[in-house]
Amino acid sequence: xxxxxxxxxxxxxxxxxxxxxxxxxxxxxxxxxxxxxxxxxxxxxxxxxxxxxxx
Amino acid sequence: xxxxxxxxxxxxxxxxxxxxxxxxxxxxxxxxxxxxxxxxxxxxxxxxxxxxxxxxxxxxxxxxxxxxxxxxxxxxxxxxxxxxxxxxxxxxxxxxxxxxxxxxxxxxxxxxxxxxxxxxxxxxxxxxxxxxxxxxxxxxxxxxxxxxxxxxxxxxxxxxxxxxxxxxxxxxxxxxxxxxxxxxxxxxxxxxxxxxxxxxxxxxxxxxxxxxxxxxxxxxxxxxxxxxxxxxxxxxxxxxxxxxxxxxxxxxxxxxxxxxxxxxxxxxxxxxxxxxxxxxxxxxxxxxxxxxxxxxxxxxxxxxxxxxxxxxxxxxxxxxxxxxxxxxxxxxxxxxxxxxxxxxxxxxxxxxxxxxxxxxxxxxxxxxxxxxxxxxxxxxxxxxxxxxxxxxxxxxxxxxxxxxxxxxxxxxxxxxxxxxxxxxxxxxxxxxxxxxxxxxxxxxxxxxxxxxxxxxxxxxxxxxxxxxxxxxxxxxxxxxxxxxxxxxxxxxxxxxxxxxxxxxxxxxxxxxxxxxxxxxxxxxxxxxxxxxxxxxxxxxxxxxxxxxxxxxxxxxxxxxxxxxxxxxxxxxxxxxxxxxxxxxxxxxxxxxxxxxxxxxxxxxxxxxxxxxxxxxxxxxxxxxxxxxxxxxxxxxxxxxxxxxxxxxxxxxxxxxxxxxxxxxxxxxxxxxxxxxxxxxxxxxxxxxxxxxxxxxxxxxxxxxxxxxxxxxxxxxxxxxxxxxxxxxx
Numbered sequence: 001x002x003x004x005x006x007x008x009x010x011x012x013x014x015x016x017x018x019x020x021x022x023x024x025x026x027x028x029x030x031x032x033x034x035x036x037x038x039x040x041x042x043x044x045x046x047x048x049x050x051x052x053x054x055x
Numbered sequence: 056x057x058x059x060x061x062x063x064x065x066x067x068x069x070x071x072x073x074x075x076x077x078x079x080x081x082x083x084x085x086x087x088x089x090x091x092x093x094x095x096x097x098x099x100x101x102x103x104x105x106x107x108x109x110x111x112x113x114x115x116x117x118x119x120x121x122x123x124x125x126x127x128x129x130x131x132x133x134x135x136x137x138x139x140x141x142x143x144x145x146x147x148x149x150x151x152x153x154x155x156x157x158x159x160x161x162x163x164x165x166x167x168x169x170x171x172x173x174x175x176x177x178x179x180x181x182x183x184x185x186x187x188x189x190x191x192x193x194x195x196x197x198x199x200x201x202x203x204x205x206x207x208x209x210x211x212x213x214x215x216x217x218x219x220x221x222x223x224x225x226x227x228x229x230x231x232x233x234x235x236x237x238x239x240x241x242x243x244x245x246x247x248x249x250x251x252x253x254x255x256x257x258x259x260x261x262x263x264x265x266x267x268x269x270x271x272x273x274x275x276x277x278x279x280x281x282x283x284x285x286x287x288x289x290x291x292x293x294x295x296x297x298x299x300x301x302x303x304x305x306x307x308x309x310x311x312x313x314x315x316x317x318x319x320x321x322x323x324x325x326x327x328x329x330x331x332x333x334x335x336x337x338x339x340x341x342x343x344x345x346x347x348x349x350x351x352x353x354x355x356x357x358x359x360x361x362x363x364x365x366x367x368x369x370x371x372x373x374x375x376x377x378x379x380x381x382x383x384x385x386x387x388x389x390x391x392x393x394x395x396x397x398x399x400x401x402x403x404x405x406x407x408x409x410x411x412x413x414x415x416x417x418x419x420x421x422x423x424x425x426x427x428x429x430x431x432x433x434x435x436x437x438x439x440x441x442x443x444x445x446x447x448x449x450x451x452x453x454x455x456x457x458x459x460x461x462x463x464x465x466x467x468x469x470x471x472x473x474x475x476x477x478x479x480x481x482x483x484x485x486x487x488x489x490x491x492x493x494x495x496x497x498x499x500x501x502x503x504x505x506x507x508x509x510x511x512x513x514x515x516x517x518x519x520x521x522x523x524x525x526x527x528x529x530x531x532x533x534x535x536x537x538x539x540x541x542x543x544x545x546x547x548x549x550x551x552x553x554x555x556x557x558x559x560x561x562x563x564x565x566x567x568x569x570x571x572x573x574x575x576x577x578x579x580x581x582x583x584x585x586x587x588x589x590x591x592x593x594x595x596x597x598x599x600x601x602x603x604x605x606x607x608x609x610x611x612x613x614x615x616x617x618x619x620x621x622x623x624x625x626x627x628x629x630x631x632x633x634x635x636x637x638x639x640x641x642x643x644x645x646x647x648x649x650x651x652x653x654x655x656x657x658x659x660x661x662x663x664x665x666x667x668x669x670x671x672x673x674x675x676x677x678x679x680x681x682x683x684x685x686x687x688x689x690x691x692x693x694x695x696x697x698x699x700x701x702x703x704x705x706x707x708x709x710x711x712x713x714x715x716x717x718x719x720x721x722x723x724x725x726x727x728x729x730x731x732x733x734x735x736x737x738x739x740x741x742x743x744x745x746x747x748x749x750x751x752x753x754x755x756x757x758x759x760x761x762x763x764x765x766x767x768x769x770x771x772x773x774x775x776x777x778x779x780x781x782x783x784x
Binding site for chain 1: 163167
């Protein structure tokens with residue numbers, strides 16, 4: 001059962017890291033535009049300025 | 056005279072040498088629009104940020120200070136095909152957004168704590184039936200306490216504050232039993248852990264907070280979204296005024312920047328955005344939004360004009376008496392104050408339920424303790440059982456029963472074009488059994504329509520429409536719109552107060568007053584609609600008469616039929632003249648109507664109906680309706696309504712059709728039904744669980760299972776409020 005000495009703090013640290021990540025994402029405004037974020041993920045990249053040469 | 060646009064009011068400084076503006080944009084629907092706008096605006100040199108928020112339909116722009124004029128962004132968006140307006144966040148919206156974020160933070164903390172405490176609780180539950188050492192169990196309990204206590208102190212704030220507010224005001228609400236339950240559960244668990252006991256309820260307490268916060272957050276988020284849409288609509292109305300900044304120089308400025316004493320120019324076809332007095336000029340003005348009267352009023356030097364009046368014929372100079380927030384006809388203000396003061400504080404279903412619930416539960420817990428002591432148990436065991444009763448009855452499902460339904464119902468209403476102004480509007484609307492409609496702007500559309508377009512040859516009508524484009528007169532604008540005219544007639548000249556004329560292929564065209572076109576003879580034998588404005592059109596010697604008026608909303612008749620089918624009483628109370636009201640009532644098949652009604656009369660009628668026990672829904676838009684909107688059981692306004700009425704109404708509906716009125720009634724009735732059902736489900740669960748708790752065999756495992764089971768059941772039932780609804784763009 002000595003393993004608990006490692007596992008319990010480890011579990012708490014992982015949970016705490018999750019919480020910190022959540023609070024950070026909230027603070028940096030990542031939940032402000034959920035609809036837009038969904039579309040941005042699949043939007044095309046900016047088209048190149050010049051049309052690529054045809055091969 | 057030179058006109059400039061002034062947006063400096065909306066521009067704020069965002070950091071070193073960078074300026075920021077928010078624009079509300081019409082017609083942004085998809086990722087395509089988003090990319091198009093962002094690329095189009097980023098292409099302007101010196102723009103450092105252009106980001107679309109698709110949820111709120113807004114664009115945030117930043118650029119190097121002093122290099123660009125914000126008007127340029129609006130022009131650029133116009134080229135891309137979007138109408139944009141500068142946007143100023145209202146303080147109400149800021150508060151909603153902050154509250155929403157706070158709840159989400161609380162929810163994050165509570166969810167984190169629940170997961171970790173659960174992780175520690177499950178080994179204890181399984182260890183209790185196998186071979187766990189008491190020392191290990193105590194260690195796990197202490198760890199749980201370490202996580203749960205600070206988390207509950209933080210995440211419980213919304214409930215503790217609300218409960219404290221209620222108790223200080225010597226009432227109770229749903230948050231009082233919740234707070235008592237959570238605090239007792241945590242307190243007892245700490246004491247139990249101290250005494251190396253087998254059971255601790257940290258998991259139940261923190262899980263309860265998590266479930267309740269989910270409900271709170273959803274509710275708040277819906278409210279925030281509604282507020283954002285309302286804010287955009289206000290910006291899209293683009294209330295500006297032409298203010299004199301020099302003797303001959305005019306600047307188009309937002310209403311918020313106008314001060315009493317300023318002088319503004321009111322051109323024909325413009326809606327007045329301020330209250331003031333005419334100091335120069337002469338014109339006819341349409342005050343139907345203020346009084347409900349559709350006949351035009353003559354305005355000349357000294358005439359007071361109110362925000363919302365439409366200027367018809369001449370140009371006026373107006374001295375502003377009080378800017379934006381408007382001081383009104385003293386009579387209406389007084390009536391409104393009285394009505395608001397008398398507005399019975401409606402007690403919400405949830406609070407009524409908790410007022411019955413809390414004493415019963417607390418008495419049961421108390422009796423349980425006494426019962427066990429009398430039966431010979433130790434005080435310690437009796438108190439533990441009593442607290443277990445409180446934990447198991449803690450109104451988890453009860454706390455979710457109403458907010459979840461409310462969230463889903465307001466979402467459904469939102470989709471059918473109805474915005475909620477007040478939280479308890481759904482419950483009150485569901486009870487409405489008598490509807491009073493205002494006529495002007497509510498049953499009829501606020502804009503003018505040509506009524507006899509079908510009687511006129513299409514080619515002639517089109518020509519009239521093209522000629523009308525050269526006039527600023529609102530009636531002419533209606534003709535132009537009805538004819539779908541695009542290109543104005545070349546060389547048309549307007550004669551103020553008379554009409555427009557032009558010569559095409561040697562034939563003279565005239566549009567305007569019948570006398571201007573020599574068409575008085577036609578008026579004599581045509582049927583004259585009392586409400587219509589008559590315009591004549593002549594092409595050489597051919598003469599035609601057009602009748603222009605506010606038309607009924609396209610689906611008004613269907614809505615009246617639908618309301619009758621739901622056994623709801625209907626009547627019209629209008630400030631307009633009798634013939635106009637009578638015609639509308641007849642067209643819609645409404646037997647009960649009153650014309651020429653003053654705001655005081657409207658209130659008197661509502662009081663009379665109240666005496667008879669009717670629950671009145673008032674639907675109105677004019678400033679003269681504002682007091683009766685406040686006096687009625689529940690009230691609704693179209694989005695085109697006067698500011699004051701919109702602020703007073705419980706619900707606001709968008710668009711041209713009247714159908715949202717019926718949709719809102721249906722949605723709210725269904726929602727109330729589900730709220731009641733949910734309350735019964737919650738009570739049913741308690742009836743089953745309480746005897747188990749009283750008998751003292753409840754373990755933390757049973758408490759956790761019962762709590763999540765009942766919460767999920769209630770949430771699933773709430774989802775049934777999602778009806779099929781129509782999307783309004």
